[in-house]
Amino acid sequence: MKHFFLVMILSFLCCNDAENNVEASKDYSKIHTEALAFCQKEGFDENYYFLVDLSIHSGKNRFFIYDFKTKKVVDKNLVTHGSCDQFEENPTKWEKVRFDNRVDSHCSMKGKYKIGNRDYSSWGINVKYWLYGLEESNKSAVKRVVVLHSWNAVKNNEVYPKFAPLSWGCPAVSNEFMEKLDTRLQKSEKPVLLWIVE
Known part of the structure; x- marks a missing residue:
């Protein structure tokens, strides 16, 4: 009987751990390679880029800072996605x-973005960056x-199985994480790539 309970507990822990590390098992190597080639060709910052994987549960970290030099994710955190509920119902x-x-859709938009000028925001730490x-x-x-x-x-730590709040399409992050992004972006002499995938 003790053996049975031990097996059950271990099974639960293993499954739970696997659930919490879905993104860790993903292979982004092709995306990282393409991102670097793009940055080199277009004159973007070749030190790092931001990857947002919206296929990951919103309560888990899915905004990644990838360092091209070390070939490692150096930081990660939560990020919102759009509610996408303006033109039709969206129960999921x-x-x-x-x-x-489409304008006013409140949906997310995937693809590559050039991170533009720093500007005032009425949200969070009052800083925003234009996305092109x-x-x-x-x-x-x-x-x-x-x-x-x-x-x-937006919380600064994973909230799974709960969800991050919904936005009107902006990739919004926590105040603490934005401070880190802001520090990096202000130091960059070239445009930085933000790439939203699913």
């Missing part, structure tokens, strides 16, 4: 991301005012 908006670049969509899937970013900013409602 918390669980599954929908993408749409570089693909058909995100070309309306400026018109929609989809920007990188912080938000008091």
Whole structure:
């Protein structure tokens, strides 16, 4: 009987650990290689880039800072996705991301972005960075005012199985994480790449 309970406990812990490390098992090597090639070709910062994987549960870390030199993720945190509920009902908006670049859709937009000028934000630490969509899937970013900013409602640690709050399409992060991003971005002499994938 003791053996049975021990097996059950170990099984639960193993499964729970696997659930909590879904993103750790993903292979982003092709994305990192393509990101570096893009940065080299387009004159972007070749030290690091930001990767946002919206296929990961919103209560888990899915905003990654990847260092091209060390070939490692040097930091990660939570990030919001869009509610995407303006043009049609979206009952699964918390669980599954929908993408749409139409103005006022409140959806996320995947693809590569150039992180632009630092500006004032009425949210979080009052700092935002303009995002310039570089693909058909995100070309309306400026018109929609989809920007990188912080938000008091976003926690600084994983909240799984709970969800992060929903945005109107902005990749919003915690105040603490935004301070780290802001410090990095202010030091960058070249544009930094933000790439949203699923």
